[in-house]
Amino acid sequence: MPTLDEIKHPIATEIDLFEEKFKDSMQSSVPLLDRITHYIYKRKGKQMRPMFVFFAAKVCGGITESTHRGAALVELLHTATLVHDDVVDDAHERRGFFSVNALWKNKIAVLVGDFLLSKGLMLSVEHKEYRQLEIVSNAVREMSEGELLQVEKARRMDIDEAVYFEVIRQKTASLIASCCACGAASAGASDEIVEKMRLFGEKIGIAFQIKDDMFDFGIDDVGKPRGIDIKEKKVTLPLIYALKNTDKAEKRRMMNLVKNHNEDPAKIQEIIKFVKTTGGLELAESTMLGYQDEAFAILNTFPDTEARHSLEQLVRYTTERKK
Template sequence: MPGINQIKLPIAAEIDAFEEKFKASMHSDAPLLDRITHYIVKRKGKQIRPMFVFFAAKLCGGIIESTHRGAALVELLHTATLVHDDVVDNAYERRGFFSINALWKNKIAVLVGDYLLAKGLLLSVNNSEFRLLQIVSEAVKQMSEGELLQIEKVRRMDISEELYFDVIRQKTASLIASCCACGAASAGADEETIEKMRLFGEKVGIAFQIKDDTFDFGTDDVGKPLGIDIKEKKVTLPLIYALNRAEKPEKKRIINLVKNHQDEPEKIQEIIDFVNARQGVHYAHEKMLQYQQEAFDILYSFEPGDARTGLEQLVRYTTERKK
């Protein structure tokens, strides 16, 4: 599997240029806001989402100025949702850094999220990028609906496999789908091609989230069990599969443990052992490979070239990573 830097090579110049433009797009004349947005930019991750936008554009016609705006729009709106999520979740860390609400409190964090949303809207409207705005706004709407659906169902612990896929399709996959659709749209692709790229991104996003959910239970493939989702009472695919294979009394006991573990390590470990004993992680891994292959089937319908190879490597990186 290629490292992230190897994947980046074919579009390295575009990503470097994007980072500068993205910094400029977040600038504010208000000193406090400018200080906070500078902090956000400084701790940006591996730029996976912009890479999907740029590779998709390159695959569908070529990278132009509109592609940079599409990537910036995705990042602005997504960053806004993350800032708001940390307030909702009372989270004080993100990727090893203090969250905005941890450093500047909830009120300021909410206002910063609003500011980023407004910057994204203005970037689109001022440049007449209405199709890109439509694509990304639809994704943000779906992310909110998916989050609310999960909150509602987690309380009742009645999540089926079908519902699980509905939630992750909206919560996670819709964002990667919007990246790929934005890239295609920015390159002037027709609606059929835009939809094909959106569906490709959706398949990748589902595979990505399934892979992420296996980390909680830990096998030799994914390392030490984390139990983070269990602590947050999230019902993910490995647990759903294991519960469906259990007898009614044991199923009831495990659900009760998930609801009332009180962060006790031995209870969390019991849930992890239950899932692994019933091949929950193995089943989830097979499902992840299924969605990965469906994404490749769509990708391979495009002409071979650097962009297609780059997207294939990016898919493998996001779905076969070790952490």
């Protein structure tokens, strides 16, 4: 599989230009804010979401100035949600570095998240990017609803397959869907094409989250630490499938371990072993690949171009990555 840098190569110049514009879009006249946004920028992630915006635009007609604004809008709002998530989760690390709330405390972190959110909104309004603003605003609404749905269900350990898919569709897939829709909209695509690209992104987002959830059960020796979701009492797809594949007594015992012994390393390893031996990981992977196939079926309705092949490689990266 190509590396992310190899996949990015056809749009490398555009991504470099985007990063400069994105950095400028976070600037403030308040020195403290500038220090914090500089800290955030220096610890940016893989830039996969802007890549989805740019490749979607190329597939749907071509990259424009509007595409750059769409990528910046998505990244500003995504960064704002990450800052707020770390406060909600009381997380002190993000991508191996101290989180904003760990260094500057919760109050400042919440305000920084609000600032980034407002910057994204102003970027759209100033350039009359109302179509993109509507797309991304809907995604932010869904992300909030998904997070609250998960909190509500997690308290009662009341998460079945249908609820799980609704949570990840809203929490994760809606943002990747908005990336693809913004890319299409920025290229001047019709509402029908924008919706088609949004649905493509949604299916990729669901596959992406299933892959993430598989890492927690030791799909590989790298990636996020094993058992984090179990410690947080999150019932994800591998566990849901494993519980469906066992008898009632074993299901009750496993649910009791998740509810009441989720801090015990030995019990966590017992849950992980249970998921592996009952086929939970294999079933989750099969479902993930099913969503990938559905996404490719949509993508294949677009002209056969280099941009389409690049977007296909980016999709494969999301499902074949090792961390």
